[in-house]
Amino acid sequence: MRGLKQLTVMNFKLYLREPIATFFTLAFPPLLVLLFGAMYGNDPSQLYGGYGTMDITMSAYTALILGTIGLLGVPITTSGYREQGVLRRFRATPMRPLTYIVADLLTNLVMTLLGMIILIGVGWALYKVRFEGQVLSVFVAVVFSGLTMFSIGYLIASLAPGARTAQVIGMVIFYPMMFLSGASIPLEVMPEGVRRIADFLPLTHVVTLLRGLWFGEGWGEHLTEVVVLGGILVVGAGLAARFFRWE
Amino acid sequence: MTVVIEVVGLRKIYSDVVAVDDVSFEVRKGEIFGMVGPNGAGKTTTIECIEGLRQPDNGRVNLFGVDPGQTRSAIAERIGIQLQDSSLPTRIRVGEAMSLFGSFYARQADSGELLERLGLIEKRSASFSNLSGGQKQRLFIALALINQPEVVFFDELTTGLDPQARRAMWDLVRQIRDEGRTVFLTTHFMEEAERLCDRVLILDDGKIVALDTPEALISSLEMEKRIVLTLPGAPEKLPLSDLPQVDRIERSGDRIVVYGHGERFAGPVITALEHAGIDFLDLRTEQPNLDDVFLALTGRDMRE
Ligand SMILES: Nc1ncnc2c1ncn2[C@@H]1O[C@H](COP(=O)(O)OP(=O)(O)O)[C@@H](O)[C@H]1O
Ligand SMILES: [Mg+2]
Numbered sequence: 376m377r378g379l380k381q382l383t384v385m386n387f388k389l390y391l392r393e394p395i396a397t398f399f400t401l402a403f404p405p406l407l408v409l410l411f412g413a414m415y416g417n418d419p420s421q422l423y424g425g426y427g428t429m430d431i432t433m434s435a436y437t438a439l440i441l442g443t444i445g446l447l448g449v450p451i452t453t454s455g456y457r458e459q460g461v462l463r464r465f466r467a468t469p470m471r472p473l474t475y476i477v478a479d480l481l482t483n484l485v486m487t488l489l490g491m492i493i494l495i496g497v498g499w500a501l502y503k504v505r506f507e508g509q510v511l512s513v514f515v516a517v518v519f520s521g522l523t524m525f526s527i528g529y530l531i532a533s534l535a536p537g538a539r540t541a542q543v544i545g546m547v548i549f550y551p552m553m554f555l556s557g558a559s560i561p562l563e564v565m566p567e568g569v570r571r572i573a574d575f576l577p578l579t580h581v582v583t584l585l586r587g588l589w590f591g592e593g594w595g596e597h598l599t600e601v602v603v604l605g606g607i608l609v610v611g612a613g614l615a616a617r618f619f620r621w622e
Numbered sequence: 623m624t625v626v627i628e629v630v631g632l633r634k635i636y637s638d639v640v641a642v643d644d645v646s647f648e649v650r651k652g653e654i655f656g657m658v659g660p661n662g663a664g665k666t667t668t669i670e671c672i673e674g675l676r677q678p679d680n681g682r683v684n685l686f687g688v689d690p691g692q693t694r695s696a697i698a699e700r701i702g703i704q705l706q707d708s709s710l711p712t713r714i715r716v717g718e719a720m721s722l723f724g725s726f727y728a729r730q731a732d733s734g735e736l737l738e739r740l741g742l743i744e745k746r747s748a749s750f751s752n753l754s755g756g757q758k759q760r761l762f763i764a765l766a767l768i769n770q771p772e773v774v775f776f777d778e779l780t781t782g783l784d785p786q787a788r789r790a791m792w793d794l795v796r797q798i799r800d801e802g803r804t805v806f807l808t809t810h811f812m813e814e815a816e817r818l819c820d821r822v823l824i825l826d827d828g829k830i831v832a833l834d835t836p837e838a839l840i841s842s843l844e845m846e847k848r849i850v851l852t853l854p855g856a857p858e859k860l861p862l863s864d865l866p867q868v869d870r871i872e873r874s875g876d877r878i879v880v881y882g883h884g885e886r887f888a889g890p891v892i893t894a895l896e897h898a899g900i901d902f903l904d905l906r907t908e909q910p911n912l913d914d915v916f917l918a919l920t921g922r923d924m925r926e
Binding site for chain 2: 389456467469470
């Protein structure tokens, strides 16, 4: 995989030079903490099983970052690169397609982790948010959920004829999910009908899995999430690999 | 003479268009080989089949003795490619693009020296999106040379370059050849093909119209050469009509056009005039060029 390191580092720099993408990955979630923290504080609540609003938003906003990158960032960048001919230029080199994909995945995962660190830093500084799980376990869950979301993104990029369409499809899928999955507003405060819809949204399962592991639950208690997300990952990545176009 | 590229019976069809139709030719090591023809002639399709980026529908391509469509990664190390249509991430800087693309290859050229040669050194920290069309084109040419390729492909070499940059590019391409590399380029500028290429393939409507050195193509036409000159107050009877090289003379006032043939045609005409003590001004010889060749072979004018 010659060039993997250089491509990953370059992708990362390019990401940070995109003000909008960087804002939504790194700055938006902490801003939500400031906003909702000011409104609801972090007092333990019966509604959230004894945790405070800010305690549970840490894992929820992590899911939000994954959704933003996977459903908006990945399809917009990938289909844009294809439409402009950037992918054509890469294909004219000996760099292997797998190297390109791995570099892209690494960049997005690192951006996610960076977003999480800032988010948790702000949450901890202002509200001493609680973390009761195992770091490694949560890390694995973030990577696993990330791959799932990114595979949906690649699938959108592969199927959409152009960059505009990919962007619209990503937004149509992401925005309802953003509000109905518990990633930005806890499902506990949602009406029963919304919660029933939420069960069908992939991002809901990310929110549930991450929150569970965050507070010390085991993987065994989240087999549903693992199966659903794993299924999406396998099908999404398979279809994306099948339909991916370099030009 | 080592053959580095061999194309046999290449054919490529897009739904209803036959883009390349039974094309066969060879490219020799160390030459500048040019493929010239109007837009839509099939140049890009042909060059990208050789680069292994498109699959022929029929026929075969051989690059370094192997099929580039099958063994792309091995071949990609040894060739340099400038695509007609491609792009880079908008916010990547010139120097960053050079080191990124360099990192994909086992062998790398000195990127500072390449940028120097292409007049981009002071643009090193400029973003791709802030480059002019000509600067982007020069960057893509630098990227095509980043791995010290044995064969370089330029698809529309000087598109977007101003006349001065175009001439500099011709010099660069000659240098590349003189370093022992093989250059395969396409262009729709006949003058470029004529001035730069060792051999020229004229492609029209997916078919080969002619393939030879520019000189041979032009002289094969056996077209008349012309000398245009002004003769103030010259006598009615000129000492030129008896020369064996001269076919006919057209005269309107002081201006005369002498039509003739032969390798050295201007020499005897000038000698004869000087001998007769006739003063002439503004002597200009007009040679047929590749545009005339294209016109003669296809019945259509490239310049239109
Ligand atoms: N990807 C493609 N899909 C459909 N038609 C194509 C494609 N590429 C080229 N063509 C058609 O094939 C013909 C040759 O095109 P091309 O090889 O680009 O010619 P040139 O490079 O000489 O301008 C043109 O009629 C063009 O419209
Ligand atoms: Mg072309």
